[in-house]
Amino acid sequence: xxxxxxxxxxxxxxxxxxxxxxxxxxxxxxxxxxxxxxxxxxxxxxxxxxxxxxxxxxxxxxxxxxxxxxxxxxxxxxxxxxxxxxxxxxxxxxxxxxxxxxxxxxxxxxxxxxxxxxxxxxxxxxxxxxxxxxxxxxxxxxxxxxxxxxxxxxxxxxxxxxxxxxxxxxxxxxxxxxxxxxxxxxxxxxxxxxxxxxxxxxxxxxxxxxxxxxxxxxxxxxxxxxxxxxxxxxxxxxxxxxxxxxxxxxxxxxxxxxxxxxxxxxxxxxxxxxxxxxxxxxxxxxxxxxxxxxxxxxxxxxxxxxxxxxxxxxxxxxxxxxxxxxxxxxxx
Amino acid sequence: xxxxxxxxxxxxxxxxxxxxxxxxxxxxxxxxxxxxxxxxxxxxxxxxxxxxxxxxxxxxxxxxxxxxxxxxxxxxxxxxxxxxxxxxxxxxxxxxxxxxxxxxxxxxxxxxxxxxxxxxxxxxxxxxxxxxxxxxxxxxxxxxxxxxxxxxxxxxxxxxxxxxxxxxxxxxxxxxxxxxxxxxxxxxxxxxxxxxxxxxxxxxxxxxxxxxxxxxxxxxxxxxxxxxxxxxxxxxxxxxxxxxxxxxxxxxxxxxxxxxxxxxxxxxxxxxxxxxxxxxxxxxxxxxxxxxxxxxxxxxxxxxxxxxxxxxxxxxxxxxxxxxxxxxxxxx
Numbered sequence: 001x002x003x004x005x006x007x008x009x010x011x012x013x014x015x016x017x018x019x020x021x022x023x024x025x026x027x028x029x030x031x032x033x034x035x036x037x038x039x040x041x042x043x044x045x046x047x048x049x050x051x052x053x054x055x056x057x058x059x060x061x062x063x064x065x066x067x068x069x070x071x072x073x074x075x076x077x078x079x080x081x082x083x084x085x086x087x088x089x090x091x092x093x094x095x096x097x098x099x100x101x102x103x104x105x106x107x108x109x110x111x112x113x114x115x116x117x118x119x120x121x122x123x124x125x126x127x128x129x130x131x132x133x134x135x136x137x138x139x140x141x142x143x144x145x146x147x148x149x150x151x152x153x154x155x156x157x158x159x160x161x162x163x164x165x166x167x168x169x170x171x172x173x174x175x176x177x178x179x180x181x182x183x184x185x186x187x188x189x190x191x192x193x194x195x196x197x198x199x200x201x202x203x204x205x206x207x208x209x210x211x212x213x214x215x216x217x218x219x220x221x222x223x224x225x226x227x228x229x230x231x232x233x234x235x236x237x238x239x240x241x242x243x244x245x246x247x248x249x250x251x252x253x254x255x256x257x258x259x260x261x262x263x264x265x266x267x268x269x270x271x272x273x274x275x276x277x278x279x280x281x282x283x284x285x286x287x288x289x290x291x292x293x294x295x296x297x298x299x300x301x302x303x304x305x306x307x308x309x310x311x312x313x314x315x316x317x318x319x320x321x322x323x324x325x326x327x328x329x330x331x332x
Numbered sequence: 333x334x335x336x337x338x339x340x341x342x343x344x345x346x347x348x349x350x351x352x353x354x355x356x357x358x359x360x361x362x363x364x365x366x367x368x369x370x371x372x373x374x375x376x377x378x379x380x381x382x383x384x385x386x387x388x389x390x391x392x393x394x395x396x397x398x399x400x401x402x403x404x405x406x407x408x409x410x411x412x413x414x415x416x417x418x419x420x421x422x423x424x425x426x427x428x429x430x431x432x433x434x435x436x437x438x439x440x441x442x443x444x445x446x447x448x449x450x451x452x453x454x455x456x457x458x459x460x461x462x463x464x465x466x467x468x469x470x471x472x473x474x475x476x477x478x479x480x481x482x483x484x485x486x487x488x489x490x491x492x493x494x495x496x497x498x499x500x501x502x503x504x505x506x507x508x509x510x511x512x513x514x515x516x517x518x519x520x521x522x523x524x525x526x527x528x529x530x531x532x533x534x535x536x537x538x539x540x541x542x543x544x545x546x547x548x549x550x551x552x553x554x555x556x557x558x559x560x561x562x563x564x565x566x567x568x569x570x571x572x573x574x575x576x577x578x579x580x581x582x583x584x585x586x587x588x589x590x591x592x593x594x595x596x597x598x599x600x601x602x603x604x605x606x607x608x609x610x611x612x613x614x615x616x617x618x619x620x621x622x623x624x625x626x627x628x629x630x631x632x633x634x635x636x637x638x639x640x641x642x643x644x645x646x647x648x649x650x651x652x653x654x655x656x657x658x659x660x661x662x663x664x
Contacts, residue, residue: 001434011460014434018441022454025420035456037421040372049472050459051425057461088357089369093383093470098662102333102346109350122354124367127382127470128343129389130661138425138459138470140381329462330430 008329031231032153033082033215034143044150046143048079054134062178065104067193068137069111075218076141077119078197078271082216083152084206085145087121087199093138095131112139119199149206151275156213156232160276160303163285165201165295168221169249169260172267176256187248195271201295202273208288209281220268220326225301226310228276235308238301238322240315265312266325276303340661363563364485365414365547366475376482378475380411386466394510397436399525400469401443407550408473409451410529410603414548415484416538417477419453419531425470427463444471451531481538483546483607488564492544492608492635495617497533497627500553501581501592504599508588519580527603533627534605540620541613552600552658557633558642560608567640570633570654572647597644598657608635 003011016030027044028036039045052058052072063071073090080087092112096105109123116123121141174192177185198216205211213232215224221243229236245264253260277285279302286297301312312322335343348362359376360368371377384390384404395403405422412419424444428437441455448455453473506524509517530548537543545564547556553575561568577596585592609617611634618629633644644654 002430003432003434003437004430006434008460011434011437014438015441015458015460018438019445019455020449022421022456026454026456029454029456030458032457035421035423037456038372040370045474047421047423047457047472047474049423049425049457049470051427051461051468051470053427053461053463053468055464056427089354089367089379091367091379091381091472093381095383095385095388095468098334098336100335102335102338102343105335105343106346106350109347113351117352122358122361123351124354124358124361124369125364125379125381126347126362128340128347128661129383129385131385132387133465136383136385136427136468136470138381138383138468140379140423140472142377142379142474329460 003330007331011330028152033079036083036150039144042147043144044147046080046083046085046145047140048076049138049140050076051136051138053136063193065107066111069108070115070194072137072139073112073115074195074197074271076139077115077121077199078216078218080141080143081197081199081202082214082273083143083145084149084202084211084214085143086203087119087141087143089124090116090121090139090141092123092126094126095129095136097131097133100135119197151211151214153213153215153228154231156228156234156276156303158234158303158305159279160212161279161282161299162236162238162276162301162303163282163297163299164244164272164274165198165297166272167244167246168217168270168272169263169267170246171195171269172263173249173252177252185248185252188246188252191246192269195269197271198273200293201289204289204292205285209277209285212276214273214275217270217272217274218268219328220266221274222265222322223324223326223328224274225322226324228274229310233306235304235306236301236310237304237308238312240312242298242300244298268327335662339663343662360484365411368415368482371476374479375476376479378412378415378417378477379472380408381470381472382408383468383470385468395525397439398443401440402447402526404469404471405444405447406527406529406603408471409447409453409531410548410550412473412475413529413531413534414546414605415477416481416534416543416546417475418535419451419473419475421456422448422453422471422473424455424458426458427461427468429463429465432467451529483543485545485547485560486563488545488560488566488608488635490566490635490637491611493611493614493631494568494570494608494633494635495614495629495631496576496604496606497530497629498604499576499578500549500602500604501595501599502578503527503601504595505581505584509584517580517584520578520584523578524601527601529603530605532625533621536621536624537617541609541617544608546605546607549602549604549606550600551660552598553606554597554654555656555658555660556606557654558656561642565638567636567638568633568642569636569640570644572644574630574632576630600659
């Protein structure tokens with residue numbers, strides 16, 4: 001069977017069936033942002049891993065080695081944030097062609113180390129090897145989370161408010177600017193190349209409210225909403241006018257003749273957090289997060305019954321199904 | 333600077349300097365078979381990671397997807413064994429071309445799961461993505477070890493006996509047989525494609541003796557002896573006649589006009605354990621290991637003062653320096 005016929009998410013479902021289920025030490029196996037296994041007293045241990053292939057996930061013509069290091073590590077830290085946790089230790093596999101210099105390899109690690117240091121994580125090991133023709137990076141980050149602060153995809157409740165941190169669309173707009181060449185919309189390019197994982201925000205949220213479900217926006221808002229709904233067996237109603245779009249991304253969209261909402265819904269790589277919680281907790285959480293991290297939280301919709309599906313109310317007031325158009329490997 | 337001018341091990345030394353040292357939670361960072369960080373009460377947590385690139389680490393013409401899965405996972409479990417630990421949880425990154433079938437991907441995971449299941453480890457997560465032209469696998473395994481059973485490279489003591497488990501040379505002989513085509517020396521091919529990580533042996537050893545230093549033989553015996561000596565600041569004297577060589581590997585060597593000792597010293601990938609301990613403990617350990625696991629232990633030399641260097645006494649009784657000729661990436 002060709003992989004394109006089932007896509008990345010279909011493949012993951014099949015892989016699950018090839019793997020012996022973990023014993024009592026495994027709370028969450030394949031299928032969330034990170035695995036959750038037993039940890040030190042009162043804590044769960046979180047394990048997340050991601051691979052990045054030159055030409056697929058990044059291009060050397062667009063990013064310095066330092067930026068490639070920063071971004072790949074940031075994506076992993078973001079997965080730990082999505083579980084409500086604190087990243088602690090990272091290991092890195094780097095395979096690259098002989099044409100790459102020692103200095104480039106060093107810059108790559110410095111970029112990884114910079115974002116790790118900012119969020120209290122240490123690079124403790126790894127593996128280096130030869131790759132014939134392109135750079136390959138894989139990173140595993142191990143984190144910890146207090147048992148009652150763990151946030152899964154599967155725990156959204158009907159009636160929850162659906163919220164996001166920050167602004168969306170910047171990362172995709174940044175990629176389009178890089179492709180344009182000669183353009184220098186610095187802010188969106190920075191969002192694309194040096195995204196900030198929302199580790200502090202995730203930790204701060206846990207101080208004042210019970211977050212029901214959470215995921216980071218790595219493939220695109222539309223896919224992530226679908227992930228939460230599928231895992232939680234609920235539906236969702238989003239409101240297009242409420243989706244926070246980075247102003248600079250709107251400018252790029254207008255220049256490119258693209259829809260800013262499309263950037264936000266389907267662009268991916270923003271590394272913002274998408275989460276659900278009881279509506280009565282939202283105002284307290286917004287105020288606490290703004291004063292402690294400077295980050296804004298926006299309500300973009302509500303969790304509804306599964307039968308209602310996953311829909312978005314457009315700017316015209318009409319409701320339509322929300323297609324899951326975020327990035328997915330192996331899709332025709 | 334070109335990477336070939338410093339080699340893989342030189343690169344690792346430089347990477348260490350680019351990375352902020354871990355805090356008090358990190359006992360061993362970059363440079364052993366696995367990182368060692370704080371764990372559950374009485375335990376250290378071990379983290380090891382390895383990447384495997386098609387065409388460099390494995391070839392699809394020689395191995396089935398199941399075998400590729402088995403071998404790549406076995407190499408990681410072996411790293412946990414080398415620290416004296418128990419593998420617990422694994423995460424897997426798999427990137428591959430669209431031409432690979434769903435069934436091949438499933439077989440790869442089944443091979444990984446088979447060796448994990450045999451040694452009490454669970455695959456709990458991962459990442460799948462597209463790779464333009466070759467399969468890329470990276471695996472991270474997290475293990476645990478009782479604090480006093482931890483075995484590092486750096487703790488060999490002068491006067492220690494140097495020992496290995498099992499027989500050496502089989503994996504390299506197996507690779508040569510596969511390259512010959514048409515030949516079917518099943519035993520060495522199996523050693524190459526389906527090696528057994530010595531997890532049970534490492535755990536059993538810890539029951540009856542204090543192992544001083546340990547490493548697994550993944551790059552070749554000669555390199556591994558040098559790693560232990562450099563990290564422990566000691567020398568070593570090996571005896572060629574005592575190095576245990578798999579009888580089937582001797583046959584292949586003779587057919588190929590190669591030296592069986594060369595297979596054992598420089599072949600790599602045998603996944604046997606190389607370790608040092610007080611000579612008074614050796615006989616007890618050998619008997620205990622044989623009766624509990626069926627695995628033989630052989631003394632191949634002794635730890636000496638650093639000034640004496642790393643030498644091997646040949647079959648002719650003459651002592652010569654032991655060159656570190658095991659596999660190393662980025663070496664001219």
